[in-house]
Amino acid sequence: MRNGAQKGFAxxxxxxxxxxxxxxxxxxxxxxxxxxxxxxxxAPQLSPADKLTMDQAWDEAVRANPALFDGPAVACVGTExxxxxxxLLSWARVTYRHYALSGLPAHxxxxxxxxxxVVQPTDDGRVLTVRMSPLTASPGRWxxxxxxxxxPEAHRTLDEAALRRHAVREMLEETGVETTLEDLRLxxxxxxxxxxxxxxxxxxxRPERVIRERFEAMxxxxxxxxxxxxxxxxxxxxxxTDLSPLAGPHVDYLEPIVRRxxxxxx
Numbered sequence: 240m241r242n243g244a245q246k247g248f249a250x251x252x253x254x255x256x257x258x259x260x261x262x263x264x265x266x267x268x269x270x271x272x273x274x275x276x277x278x279x280x281x282a283p284q285l286s287p288a289d290k291l292t293m294d295q296a297w298d299e300a301v302r303a304n305p306a307l308f309d310g311p312a313v314a315c316v317g318t319e320x321x322x323x324x325x326x327l328l329s330w331a332r333v334t335y336r337h338y339a340l341s342g343l344p345a346h347x348x349x350x351x352x353x354x355x356x357v358v359q360p361t362d363d364g365r366v367l368t369v370r371m372s373p374l375t376a377s378p379g380r381w382x383x384x385x386x387x388x389x390x391p392e393a394h395r396t397l398d399e400a401a402l403r404r405h406a407v408r409e410m411l412e413e414t415g416v417e418t419t420l421e422d423l424r425l426x427x428x429x430x431x432x433x434x435x436x437x438x439x440x441x442x443x444x445r446p447e448r449v450i451r452e453r454f455e456a457m458x459x460x461x462x463x464x465x466x467x468x469x470x471x472x473x474x475x476x477x478x479x480t481d482l483s484p485l486a487g488p489h490v491d492y493l494e495p496i497v498r499r500x501x502x503x504x505x
Contacts, residue, residue: 266431266432266491267429267430267431267432267491267492267495268429268430269427269428269429269495269496269499270326270427270428270429270430271324271427271428272324272325272326272425272427272428273324273325273425274322274324274325274326275325275326275328275399275425275428275438276321276325276326276327276328276398276399277327277328277329277330277396277397277398277399278327278328278329278330279329279330279331279332279397280316280317280329280330280331281331282314282316282331282332282333282337282350283316283350289340292340293336293337293339293340294336296339296340297309297336297339299339300339300376304374304376304378306374306375307335307376308335309334309335309336310334310335310389311332311333311334311389311390312332312333312334312335312337312338312352312387312388312389312390313330313331313332313333313352313353313387313388313389313390313397314330314331314332314333314337314350314351314352314353315328315329315330315350315351315352315353315434315435315436316329316330316331316350317329318436326428328353328436330353330388330397331350332390333350335376335387337349337350338352351431351433351434351435351436352387352388352435352436353387353388353435353436353437353438354385354386354387354388354435354436354437354438355385355386355388355402355403355405355406355409355437355438355439355440356382356383356384356385356386356406356409356437356438356439356440357383357384357385357406357409357410357418357423357439357440357441357442358383358426358439358440358441358442358496358500359383359384359410359414359416359442359445359450360441360442360443360444360445360500361444361445361446361447361450361475362444362445362446362447363447363477364444364477364501365447365475365476365477365481365501366383366475366476366477366496366497366500366501367383367384367414367450367473367474367475368381368382368383368473368474368475368476368482368485368493368497369381369382369383369384369413369414369470369472369473369474370382370470370471370472370473370474370485370487371469371470371471372467372468372469372470372471373467373471374467375469377488377490379486379487379488380487380488380489380490381474381482381485381487381488381489381490381493382489382490382493383439383490383492383493383496384409384410384413384414384416384470385406385409385410385413385437386405386409386413388402388405389405399425399438400420402438403420403423403425403440404420406423406438406440407419407420407422407423410442412469413457413469413470414450414453414454414457414470414473415453415454415456415457416442416445416449416450416453416454417453418442418443422442422443423440423441423442424440424441425438425439425440426439426440426441427439427496427499429492429495429496431490431491431492432491437492439492439496447475450473450475451473454470454473458470458471476497476501477501478497478498478501479494479497479498479501481497482494482497
């Protein structure tokens with residue numbers, strides 16, 4: 240650690256970090272990050288008691304939702320500001336089983352997840368929001384298109400470009416909307432209520448007709464194959480008040496992100 244600083248989550252020294260705003264939502268922050276550097280490290284070793292707690296929580300979650308799988312995932316171990324807009328993120332390889340600890344309040348052994356998502360605007364300034372289907376880990380939840388980051392193969396590096404590629408893939412798989420690496424730019428980084436870190440990419444505006452046609456074609460193709468789409472509904476919102484009619488839980492970052500994108504420019 241540079242200058243002997245202790246590595247921990249959200250370490251701010253010697254910079255306070257470029258907080259864009261702390262909206263009136265408990266525990267949700269937005270950060271203006273221009274350069275992101277990722278560094279792999281080892282996940283802290285779980286004690287036997289913590290591992291037993293994790294396994295029991297995971298088994299209970301699988302009994303409630305047999306569609307869950309214990310695949311590879313990326314956990315945030317720590318962050319450090321290297322400059323006013325330069326963020327170092329330390330990450331570790333875990334599996335989804337580890338996130339069963341997140342359901343246990345204030346569990347010291349849990350590590351927050353790293354995920355990517357995309358703000359897909361329409362030509363008239365609305366934002367695409369999507370709802371998770373009943374067979375997902377968060378049934379009925381409204382959020383942006385995207386998903387949890389995946390660790391690379393042993394000989395590959397996890398960097399911002401790899402995460403952007405992941406965002407491109409998630410957009411295509413979840414919404415049917417094709418985009419490119421060059422289309423997406425890192426727009427904001429979120430820190431959620433559970434300390435999760437989200438990389439929010441901004442896509443170019445598209446006509447509403449195109450977004451709806453692609454989404455409907457994607458869900459129809461999944462149903463034709465006998466599959467349940469990961470997302471079962473979409474909505475276009477032009478302000479935070481448009482989120483209220485969307486029944487069901489909303490991911491913690493959704494309203495702050497919609498507010499930031501749709502609010503009038505000063």
